[in-house]
Amino acid sequence: MGELSVTLSGLTLDNPLIPASGTFGYGFDHADFFDVNEVGSFSIKGTTLHPRSGNPLPRIAEYGGGMLNAVGLENPGVHAVIRDIFPALSKVYHKKVLANVSGFSVEEYAKCAALFGREEIVGLIELNISCPNVHGGGMSFGTDPKTAASVVEAVKKVTKKPVYVKCTPQCPDLLTMCRTLEAAGADGLVLLNTFLGMRLDFKSGKPILANGTGGVSGPGVFPLVLQRIYEIYPKVNIPIIGCGGVSSARDVIEMMSAGAAAVEIGTQNLTDPLSIIKIKHELPLLLRELGIKELKNITGRAFR
Amino acid sequence: MTGEYTCVIRKHELTAPDTYTLLLEPEQEIPFRPGQFIDLAVPGFSLRRPLSVTDCEGGTIRLTYQLTGPGTRALSEYSGETLNILAPLGNGFLLPERGEKLLLLGGGIGTAPLIFLAREALKRGCQLTAVFGFRSPDRTLFQKELAGLDIKTFLCYDSEGENVVSVLKKEGLAGIPFAACGPIAMLWAVDEVTQAPGQFSLECRMGCGFGACMGCSVKMRSGMRRICKDGPVFDRKEVLWESFR
Ligand SMILES: Cc1cc2nc3c(=O)[nH]c(=O)nc-3n(C[C@H](O)[C@H](O)[C@H](O)COP(=O)(O)OP(=O)(O)OC[C@H]3O[C@@H](n4cnc5c(N)ncnc54)[C@H](O)[C@@H]3O)c2cc1C
Ligand SMILES: Cc1cc2nc3c(=O)[nH]c(=O)nc-3n(C[C@H](O)[C@H](O)[C@H](O)COP(=O)(O)O)c2cc1C
Numbered sequence: 001m002g003e004l005s006v007t008l009s010g011l012t013l014d015n016p017l018i019p020a021s022g023t024f025g026y027g028f029d030h031a032d033f034f035d036v037n038e039v040g041s042f043s044i045k046g047t048t049l050h051p052r053s054g055n056p057l058p059r060i061a062e063y064g065g066g067m068l069n070a071v072g073l074e075n076p077g078v079h080a081v082i083r084d085i086f087p088a089l090s091k092v093y094h095k096k097v098l099a100n101v102s103g104f105s106v107e108e109y110a111k112c113a114a115l116f117g118r119e120e121i122v123g124l125i126e127l128n129i130s131c132p133n134v135h136g137g138g139m140s141f142g143t144d145p146k147t148a149a150s151v152v153e154a155v156k157k158v159t160k161k162p163v164y165v166k167c168t169p170q171c172p173d174l175l176t177m178c179r180t181l182e183a184a185g186a187d188g189l190v191l192l193n194t195f196l197g198m199r200l201d202f203k204s205g206k207p208i209l210a211n212g213t214g215g216v217s218g219p220g221v222f223p224l225v226l227q228r229i230y231e232i233y234p235k236v237n238i239p240i241i242g243c244g245g246v247s248s249a250r251d252v253i254e255m256m257s258a259g260a261a262a263v264e265i266g267t268q269n270l271t272d273p274l275s276i277i278k279i280k281h282e283l284p285l286l287l288r289e290l291g292i293k294e295l296k297n298i299t300g301r302a303f304r
Numbered sequence: 305m306t307g308e309y310t311c312v313i314r315k316h317e318l319t320a321p322d323t324y325t326l327l328l329e330p331e332q333e334i335p336f337r338p339g340q341f342i343d344l345a346v347p348g349f350s351l352r353r354p355l356s357v358t359d360c361e362g363g364t365i366r367l368t369y370q371l372t373g374p375g376t377r378a379l380s381e382y383s384g385e386t387l388n389i390l391a392p393l394g395n396g397f398l399l400p401e402r403g404e405k406l407l408l409l410g411g412g413i414g415t416a417p418l419i420f421l422a423r424e425a426l427k428r429g430c431q432l433t434a435v436f437g438f439r440s441p442d443r444t445l446f447q448k449e450l451a452g453l454d455i456k457t458f459l460c461y462d463s464e465g466e467n468v469v470s471v472l473k474k475e476g477l478a479g480i481p482f483a484a485c486g487p488i489a490m491l492w493a494v495d496e497v498t499q500a501p502g503q504f505s506l507e508c509r510m511g512c513g514f515g516a517c518m519g520c521s522v523k524m525r526s527g528m529r530r531i532c533k534d535g536p537v538f539d540r541k542e543v544l545w546e547s548f549r
């Protein structure tokens with residue numbers, strides 16, 4: 001493999017750039033702009049056992065460092081994804097996806113993951129225990145290590161695919177959470193989902209998002225996420241996918257230096273749909289500048 | 305092809321109170337249909353600003369925008385030579401058949417995409433009537449332009465106690481197929497008083513503008529639809545106004 005290739009629990013990606021869940025749909029929309037096979041892999045929109053119509057409008061707000069969203073996990077449900085979307089996707093996309101799974105009970109996570117686990121196109125399962133935009137589920141799993149561990153155990157029993165867990169910064173003790181997930185059998189971690197936040201309308205003084213609060217993402221969260229990765233990486237033995245605020249090739253290098261084995265890119269895919277391509281072209285130049293032959297060798301460079 | 309384009313600013317000036325005309329020349333010609341929009345990167349802002357195409361002639365894109373908040377304010381003060389856009393986006397209006405009648409209903413800055421539609425419909429020999437409503441006479445947009453086109457035009461003003469809907473009723477226009485763009489309250493009222501087939505161009509806060517984020521997805525009669533990609537133009541039979549409350 002080439003100088004940009006990385007490996008996640010046996011799954012080799014020819015580059016470490018992974019569009020983050022909810023910012024790449026099911027791949028078709030970015031295909032209007034470029035050949036989506038250029039990505040290392042991508043994480044599909046957060047999918048649940050049953051279809052969900054999500055939150056009312058407005059779902060989007062902005063801040064100086066990026067955006068807030070309260071989409072509320074709108075998705076057609078795992079059955080429709082497998083029956084309708086994957087066959088269409090495999091005509092244009094020939095790599096693996098991360099199957100991002102959300103749920104409202106341990107059983108729901110397990111059922112959904114079991115169904116995705118049988119799909120050829122699924123490279124690994126990404127458990128989203130961290131969505132801030134749905135009530136009565138999602139995030140409560142992300143703040144209590146015991147409940148989170150029970151999700152991982154249940155999912156590990158029903159699939160042989162690697163299981164990665166996407167954590168939330170709202171977890172009061174992220175280190176304990178990550179160690180508990182590792183002990184429960186998680187194959188890797190995705191750090192992090194969005195930060196809980198809100199904006200008020202200038203004129204009315206009322207929340208902009210219909211949901212009131214939303215998930216904060218974009219370049220403004222980069223240093224916050226980087227710090228968490230830097231803190232967790234030396235204390236766990238499973239790979240970390242970094243996610244949060246990455247918008248340039250230099251950000252990729254920095255996040256990998258802190259310990260990420262690969263990076264997910266979210267908001268930047270929305271403001272610049274071609275960002276992945278631009279970053280991919282720039283990475284080899286930065287490697288040369290640093291005198292490093294293979295990108296994967298910079299993971300955890302901060303600690304050597 | 306949908307893509308990212310760098311455009312040279314050919315003209316950028318105040319053409320009505322709080323309203324700017326921006327002429328952009330992309331590096332290569334972009335084929336637009338009336339009702340489609342571009343997503344403009346305003347330097348210093350995270351999210352792009354969607355703006356519908358007012359007209360497109362010889363490859364030059366005409367945009368008309370109103371000062372709304374910090375993004376459009378910054379755009380109006382922008383002194384660079386180029387701007388970055390995503391285009392063409394959205395589905396656009398269904399064009400009327402040759403010789404058919406079409407009623408254009410526009411409120412405020414919502415009149416902008418109807419200019420492009422009017423020009424294309426006139427090329428097809430359609431019979432056009434326009435009802436354009438503004439807050440007050442000094443805020444009228446496109447008046448000279450409409451006068452130069454073969455369109456029966458009614459201009460109405462809130463300040464004079466008239467609006468698009470009242471004129472529509474008074475002039476007996478409620479039975480003509482229409483295309484409408486403007487504030488939601490106006491569109492909803494249009495839906496209530498008209499009987500003919502019609503299309504509405506809708507707007508909402510967008511994350512991406514090209515279908516990837518579900519930030520603009522809303523309940524319509526046939527299911528969840530993305531305003532940016534399945535719209536922004538929707539058949540009147542599709543729209544559930546409760547979704548826009
Ligand atoms: C398909 C489409 C076509 C449009 N065409 C035009 C046009 O031709 N001329 C014109 O003047 N305006 C048009 N608008 C509205 C225009 O996009 C907003 O006025 C503009 O984004 C406001 O940005 P701001 O920073 O000045 O306002 P702010 O209120 O500060 O914006 C904050 C955020 O809300 C979003 N936002 C605010 N108001 C609107 C709105 N009405 N619609 C969508 N997003 C909004 C902004 O994009 C930004 O993300 C269109 C909107 C859509 C969806
Ligand atoms: C519009 C939008 C929708 C999202 N939907 C999901 C989702 O369905 N599942 C999930 O795990 N994360 C979701 N996220 C979070 C992103 O995957 C990512 O974790 C977050 O945006 C931080 O990365 P960024 O700063 O690069 O955007 C969403 C983010 C955005 C902006």
Ligand code: FES
Nearest residue numbers: 512513515518532
């Ligand atoms: S704005 Fe992203 S899907 Fe419409």
